[in-house]
Amino acid sequence: xxxxxxxxxxxxxxxxxxxxxxxxxxxxxxxxxxxxxxxxxxxxxxxxxxxxxxxxxxxxxxxxxxxxxxxxxxxxxxxxxxxxxxxxxxxxxxxxxxxxxxxxxxxxxxxxxxxxxxxxxxxxxxxxxxxxxxxxxxxxxxxxxxxxxxxxxxxxxxxxxxxxxxxxxxxxxxxxxxxxxxxxxxxxxxxxxxxxxxxxxxxxxxxx
Numbered sequence: 353x354x355x356x357x358x359x360x361x362x363x364x365x366x367x368x369x370x371x372x373x374x375x376x377x378x379x380x381x382x383x384x385x386x387x388x389x390x391x392x393x394x395x396x397x398x399x400x401x402x403x404x405x406x407x408x409x410x411x412x413x414x415x416x417x418x419x420x421x422x423x424x425x426x427x428x429x430x431x432x433x434x435x436x437x438x439x440x441x442x443x444x445x446x447x448x449x450x451x452x453x454x455x456x457x458x459x460x461x462x463x464x465x466x467x468x469x470x471x472x473x474x475x476x477x478x479x480x481x482x483x484x485x486x487x488x489x490x491x492x493x494x495x496x497x498x499x500x501x502x503x504x505x506x507x508x509x510x511x512x513x514x515x516x517x518x519x520x521x522x523x524x525x526x527x528x529x530x531x532x533x534x535x536x537x538x539x540x541x542x543x544x545x546x547x548x549x550x551x552x553x554x555x556x557x558x559x560x
Contacts, residue, residue: 355367355368356396356398356399356400356403357398357399358400358478358538361534361537361538362479362534362535362538364480365478365479365480365538366477366478366479383395390556390557392548392553392554392556394547399542399545402425402427402430402541403541403542403543403545404545405423405425405433405541406430406432406433406541406542406543407541407542407543407544407545407546407547408547408548408554409421409423409433409439410433410439410543411543411547411548411551412551412554413435413438413439415551420437420439420440421439421440422440422441422442422449423440423441423442424444425442425443425444426441426443426445426446427477428459428466428470428475428477429466429467429470429475429478430541431450431455431458431459431463431466432464432466432467432539432540432541433463433541433543434450434451434452434454434455434463435452435463436451436452437451437452440454441454441455459488459492460488460491460492460493460496461491461492461495461499462499465495465496465499466539467539467540468495468500468501468536469491469492469495470482470535471483471501471532471533471535471536471539472486472491472495472525472532472535473486473487473488473491474535475538475539478538478539480538482535483524483525483528483531483532483535485517485520485524486521486524486525490516490517490521493513493514493515494511494513494515494521496513497511497512497513501525501529501532501536504525505522506522507522508521508522
C-alpha cells in the first residue's frame with residue numbers, strides 16, 4: 353500500500369490499491385538498482401514522491417551554483433513549484449517546458465495559486481473531488497483576481513470577474529469552505545523535507 357500523511361486527512365486520497373502486485377514488488381528492486389548505479393534515491397514513507405520533488409527543487413534553486421531546476425513531470429500539483437524561469441516544469445511526453453508565465457497561460461492562475469485551484473476543481477489522480485459547480489474556467493477567473501481562497505469575497509456581487517452562476521458558486525464555497533481548505537492542504541506540496549545538504553551530492557555520475 354502506498355500512503356502518506358494525506359490519507360489520514362482524507363479517506364478517499366490515493367493509495368496503492370489497484371497496482372499490480374508483480375509491479376509493486378519491483379519498486380524496492382528499482383530503488384536498489386538506481387542506488388547501485390550512483391543515483392540519489394529518497395524513499396518516502398510519511399511523504400510522497402511529489403513532496404520530494406518539491407523540496408528538492410526548492411533547495412536546489414536556493415544554491416547559486418544551480419543554473420536552472422527542471423521538474424520532469426506533467427502532474428498538475430507540481431506546477432505550484434515553478435518559479436520564474438529558474439524552476440520550470442517539463443512534460444516529457446510533449447517535450448514542453450513551462451516557466452511561470454507558461455503555467456499561468458496553461459491554468460489561468462500563477463503557480464502560487466495552484467493548490468487553491470485544485471481545491472476548487474479537484475484532482476482525480478489524487479482522489480479528491482473539488483467543490484460542486486466549480487470548474488476550471490470559473491476557478492481560474494476568480495483566483496486570477498483574488499489568488500487565495502480566503503481572499504474571495506463572500507458576496508459574489510463584489511467579484512470583479514465575469515463568472516457564470518456566481519451566486520451558486522459563492523454559496524457552495526461558503527457552505528463547503530472547510531472542505532475546500534482541506535483539499536488545498538492535500539494539494540499543497542511540502543518543501544520543508546530535509547533531503548540533502550549540498551547539491552554536489554546529487555551529481556551523476558558521482559565523483560570518485
